[in-house]
Amino acid sequence: MKFNNIKLYAVAILVSITAFNCSNDDDNNDGPTGPNFAGTYVQEDQMGRPAVNTVFVSGGQKDAFNTTVPSEQGAMFQSMFQTNLEGLSPAYANPGDTNALGLDSATFTGLLATDVLNVSLDGATTFYDGTNVLTGRALADDVITVELLLIFGGEDFSENPGLSNDNVDANDKAFLSSFPYLASPW
């Protein structure tokens, strides 16, 4: 009788341990062997166009820019972009001064402050290829020279020639014509 009680207790303890383990599995929504995708993921970094945060956002605002949704970035950051653009390229402060796209300081920074990449679904996708402007970003696009030209190059890309091209025009490894397009690592 006493021995049976001990056995019963042992079984009860075993059952309770097992039951506890089972219930502990409940927060794994894909079963004990599948990957767990539960939870909330909170934004840390974001990017649309190349180098925008680096060039146009002031030091103390960079994290705030990364955690502001694009639909609110223009209202929050356009005036800071304009101040920083005119600091980099003072000609923009002159009334009527524009870049080669015909955009003055306020209009150009209004475009840039909403940091999204526009992508055409109907043809050429390039940051700028001499004809198409802001229809995507291809791997080989020399985006830095395009941005330097738009910042320093004036109305016809002829101003400040020493500042409007970094003279690095291509990647150090050839891209692939097929998926996944990026070159193998060094």
Next chain:
Amino acid sequence: MKKTKFLIATAILGIATFVAIAADHIDAPAVSGGTSDITDFYAFQGENSSNIAFVANVQGLLSPDATGSASFDENTLIEFNIDTDGDNVEDLVIQATARDGKMYVFGPTTPTTTGLNSTILANSTNQLAVDITPYGQSAIVESSGGIQAFAGPRDDPFFMDFNRYGEIIGGTATSFNNPGADTFAGFNVMSVVVEVPKSMIGGTGTINTWVESKRKQ
């Protein structure tokens, strides 16, 4: 001796910090150099002109020696956002997150909520998992329902004379060199490439896209 080493280490760290902030590499203090630091974003028409390829690169300036041990952070979600109606709010997302050697890709699909907080849309009709390509092996590609995906180390496709730009901004130079020197030559990144049919992301017209990294709370 110790002091010299420390000074050299400090100098290298200083230079690395300085050269590392172009495109979006190490752009802001909260993400700087961490596993959620986006270095670059590309979106372009695929080899098949009915498709658009999205590229997100994270963890910039990996030397070849450091690349073999680099990995995707399983607590980080990489999210491509697609606005199809011109209001700069995402109508569709493509999510990518790593688990145990595989990159899981969900979408394009409509998010349950827009903005800064996301849940993983693991019940999306569009989904696949691709083995993360180990360093030194040929690219492993998985496709399903017209969607292709790759994840793993690649050469950093960004190119720029960032050192000289820094000197110009810092006031120690007045113009670029010709030829310039590519500061990113010889470095790798961790890449996620997802190609989808245009018909899944609006079909025609112009979309607005951006990429986000989000961390599990």
